[in-house]
Amino acid sequence: MKMRIKIAVGAVLLSAIGAPVAMATNIQVGYSGAGYGPWQTGQGGEFTLTPYDVNPNTPVSQISGRSLDYSLTTSSQGIAGSFQTFCIEENEYIYPYGYSGRTVAVGTLSDTAQFGGIGGTKVTVNGVTSDALSIGTAWLYKQFAEGKLVGYSYSVNGRLTSADQLQRALWWLEGEAVDPNNIFSQAVVANFGSVGAAMADNNGAIGVKVLNLKYYNANGTFEAGQDQLVSVPDGGTTCAFLGIALAGMGLIRRKIS
Numbered sequence: 001m002k003m004r005i006k007i008a009v010g011a012v013l014l015s016a017i018g019a020p021v022a023m024a025t026n027i028q029v030g031y032s033g034a035g036y037g038p039w040q041t042g043q044g045g046e047f048t049l050t051p052y053d054v055n056p057n058t059p060v061s062q063i064s065g066r067s068l069d070y071s072l073t074t075s076s077q078g079i080a081g082s083f084q085t086f087c088i089e090e091n092e093y094i095y096p097y098g099y100s101g102r103t104v105a106v107g108t109l110s111d112t113a114q115f116g117g118i119g120g121t122k123v124t125v126n127g128v129t130s131d132a133l134s135i136g137t138a139w140l141y142k143q144f145a146e147g148k149l150v151g152y153s154y155s156v157n158g159r160l161t162s163a164d165q166l167q168r169a170l171w172w173l174e175g176e177a178v179d180p181n182n183i184f185s186q187a188v189v190a191n192f193g194s195v196g197a198a199m200a201d202n203n204g205a206i207g208v209k210v211l212n213l214k215y216y217n218a219n220g221t222f223e224a225g226q227d228q229l230v231s232v233p234d235g236g237t238t239c240a241f242l243g244i245a246l247a248g249m250g251l252i253r254r255k256i257s
Contacts, residue, residue, distance in 0.1 A: 028049070028050040029049060029095065030047070031048065031082075032098070035096040037078060038077055039077060039159055043167075045085060045087060046077075046085065046163045047084070047087070047094065050083075068230060069231040070083050070145050070147075071148075074146075074154075083231075085229050086170050086228065086229055087167070088113050088137065088171070088228070089176065090176040092115070092225060092226040093223075093225060093226055094213070094226040094228070109209045109212070110210050111202065111210060112133060112210060112212075113174065114210075115129060115224035116224055116226070118175070132202070132203070133202045134200065134202060135200050135201065135203075137174060137208070138202040139198075140170060140173070140184055140187075140188050141208050141229045142206050142208050144166060145208075149184070150187065165182045165183060166184050169182055169184035170229075173199055207231060207233050208231055209230045210227050210228070213225025213226060
């Protein structure tokens with residue numbers, strides 16, 4: 001059965017119409033003893049992200065009234081209140097639970113991958129380079145998040161293989177890799193009718209957003225973190241995460257490509 005989980009935090013409403021909501025929360029990547037989470041494989045997802053209140057492994061259940069859209073098979077995997085996700089940039093990093101020196105990051109929720117990525121059509125505005133999320137990526141991830149992606153094994157047997165295949169299809173759609181022949185790449189092209197249609201910009205058409213991450217250093221400079229996907233209810237007003245504190249990253253630094 002599909003359910004919606006609410007994750008997050010305090011917010012300040014900036015205006016009633018069309019304005020972002022300022023939020024602050026900590027988000028844990030993986031959890032103690034699990035690195036990036038129970039279903040992470042190879043160089044990509046599934047990654048397990050968990051918002052928490054004060055202490056790691058103490059998840060919160062609300063996000064200022066904004067629902068995240070996940071099924072029982074793609075939430076609370078190994079730790080309550082978590083959701084499963086994938087990355088969409090080749091040349092940035094994400095850090096697992098407890099990683100020294102990368103315990104806090106901030107992020108925004110948008111429709112584009114920002115700063116990184118090796119492919120796609122990039123636009124630079126005010127010094128920020130971004131690449132719009134493709135509608136094919138949004139469609140595949142929404143199907144995954146709702147627990148109904150055809151061909152995806154949500155059970156123990158085969159889940160790691162499915163995670164690897166879906167990650168590669170998402171990279172392909174975002175111009176980060178070449179993998180047009182796996183089952184999910186073929187499924188998304190069949191759904192949209194052509195490669196070009198699947199790679200067109202989502203522009204909010206499907207309820208999937210990009211979590212843009214930054215890790216701040218002691219001297220105040222930042223390192224762009226690897227952007228992740230977030231499923232939200234279709235048709236909702238777009239909100240922005242401002243000042244999201246990510247914490248509890250892991251024991252080793254890992255490049256996800």
